[in-house]
Amino acid sequence: MESSNISLNSVIRFNKVDYSHPTGTIALRDINFEIVQSELVAILGANGAGKSTLVRHINGLLKPTRGTVTVFGQDTKTATPAELSRKVGIVFQNPNNQLFAQTVSREIEFALKNFGLSDDFVKRRIKWALDTFLLTEYADRSPAELSGGEKKRLCIALVLAWDPSVVILDEPTVGQDSEQKDKLTQIIKDLISQSKNVILVTHDVEFIWPLQPRIILMSNASVVADGSAQQVLGNPGVVETSSIIIPQLADFAIRSEWSKPYPATPEEVEKRIRSV
């Protein structure tokens, strides 16, 4: 992508971004991409590829060593994480690193109060979050009493409660059963239909394949592929270099020597087989 080509509905833009950790380790190297409104993006890569470092730049937790990151036209170097977090919500990987309040309701309330939202709005959003994520019965219980999967749900709920325009989910499927994964898939689809952006950081290619997101594939602190799910995950050469396993459906399609686009769902596979 040429750095001069800026879309009118550009939401996030990385322009020649480098980032080095304080220890001197290079975590990001010459990152260039743009995310436009309503786009669903999955960031894939092996452990240590730089995925989490990359998303921490979007809400200003980290500032680039070189280059610029702009979010809704604002340079992240000129904004505080609190300002950017109002627009960009990150659901972190480890729920235990976030939960501290006495009750589940108070946990959801925390960020809403930090953003100075009205009491009425806060109450409505807490109720919405509890209902949507099946946490109503735990509303007055301590977050510490929840199971791993419930804690993960709470972490997603407390971010969606303040209704950010960009939602970043860092390994959202870890510890989730198939029912919760289906529910998460539905929530992601709903968010996209509301013209929001969702960025998934994950290893779970089976989870993202039916969503058919745009995929940014990272390896050794650099972006090695950027394109549609079928372009990136359907290319065994690219996938192999990044220690990612091809989704079963794509693998089946490649082995069956089917022409692209590969089927995204089992129903599509069935349809294709019947047509053969």
Place this chain on the structure above:
Amino acid sequence: MQWIASGFLFVRGNSAYHRLDPRVRLAISLSIFTLSLISESIFFLSVLVLTTVGIVAFAKIIRRFAKSMIFTALVSLLAFALNYYFNPASPHQAVVFGIRLFAVISSTSLFFLTATPDELEQVMRWFRFPPDFIMIFVIAIRFVPVLMMDALQIMDAQRARGLEFDKGNIVKRFRNTIPVLVPLIAVALNRSLDLAEAMDSRAYGATKKPTSLYKLSLKRGDVIVLFMTGLGFAIGLSVSLLVTIF
């Protein structure tokens, strides 16, 4: 903050100083530590600090040492200021107090920045500390950087929820630490329980006298450095006592 925290992460060094027997390194640090406590001379204390910095440069850990000593430098300045404020008649004493504090902590830091947790364990075994005590001590040391990284991750997670640590009056700032301290304590407790179970399942405590794969042994270079340290300590002690007496 992260820059400072990275100074506490253990990085395995490969200098000639790192290759010395850990008991010799302990002797060097203890010598500087003891002389710092005894000396009343600003010049001599400054020489001790410079000696520490010289060894740090030789061990190629200047950056890590600088990061880990930022707070010590501030505390030393504070110690000097408070001493001078309460006893303005003796500025000499205030300067001695400030430099002494820095010298004592820097000598300790020199040892801990160059000793691996395994070496600490071996040294404590050599001193015949009880095995349980050694294990508790070594685990505590080993987990300091881990907890610091946990704290930084928790701070990131709370900042992403709109929490601003550096805003508001002192009461508000203190209250802002609660969203970090509560998860940090919970994470630390959970980790200690997991670790205890993992150690139990690997037969920790099955024997009262566990054996060790590695044994400490002094080489020729270690003996020479140990002798020089002893000589330096004797000279330093004599000079300190002479300065104090006369």
